[in-house]
Amino acid sequence: MRIAARRSARARTTPASICGSIPSSPPRSKPRYVRLSASPRPAYAAPPPLPPKNRVRRSTASVASVSLRDRAIRLLARREYARAELERRLVGKGGERSEVRAVLDALAAEGLLSDARYASALVTQKAGSHSRRSIVETLKAKGVAREDIDAALGKTELDDEAALSALWQRRFGAAPTDERDKARQVRFLQARGFELSAILKLLRGVEGRS
Known part of the structure; x- marks a missing residue:
């Protein structure tokens, strides 16, 4: 207890001049940030335009004819068609009648379209399950000519x-x-x-x- 009292008394008797003589630490200076000026980017020249592609444009009529021909060949690849039947099918899909007939003329000239072959195939298919009269009426409805019908019936015996x-x-x-x-x-x-x-x-x- 006596030691603590002596220390407190000594602290009270310390002159103020001594406290004022103790130098205070200088305040910390804030770091300075130097803004660097952006260096200008080098100017690049725009690349030269690419040369246009040489595209061959077909006329609308030519494209339509090719499309009709492809469609007709796809149908004929599935089964035989009579000419009139195939014409109705293509016109019903939006083909112009004059263009359709031109395509069918070309297919007939190439041997890809034949009413005689269609008649023979249908007679062979229906023989034994349809009467002769029914077969003839079906071929007539498909637009097959009478001579092609008679030729097909003559190749197959119908009873x-x-x-x-x-x-x-x-x-x-x-x-x-x-x-x-x-x-x-x-x-x-x-x-x-x-x-x-x-x-x-x-x-x-x-x-x-x-």
């Missing part, structure tokens, strides 16, 4: 009675169970072009054997 019997056997193979079933069979066979009298004759024979 309506044999075709009717074979078709009924493949489709049904059993006598009708009732009048409703009989009417259903008759409608189907008539839709293939067979005469009603021939159909009823066939069914009477089938019912007589059952």
Whole structure:
């Protein structure tokens, strides 16, 4: 306790001149930032323009003809077409009739389009499942000329009675169970072009054997 009292008394008796003689530390100066002036960028000359491409522009009619030809060839690659049928198809897709006919003339000259070949293919396809009359009517509706129809029919032997019997056997193979079933069979066979009298004759024979 005595030591603490002596220290406090000594502190009170310290002259103010001594405190004032102690030099104070100078204040810190803030760092100065020097703004550097941006050096001017060197000027670059713009690159010379590229030379224009030499593009060959085809006329609208030429482009349309090429498009029609490609479309016609794609259709013919799937199956045979009659000329009139293919013309209706291309005109229905927006082709000009005069341009379509010019394209079809070229395809016919190249042997890619043939009504005679189409008629032969259709007769071969429908023989045995359609009557002769039905096949002829289908070819006429497709716009095939009569001489091409006769030539195609002459290459394939068509027997309506044999075709009717074979078709009924493949489709049904059993006598009708009732009048409703009989009417259903008759409608189907008539839709293939067979005469009603021939159909009823066939069914009477089938019912007589059952």
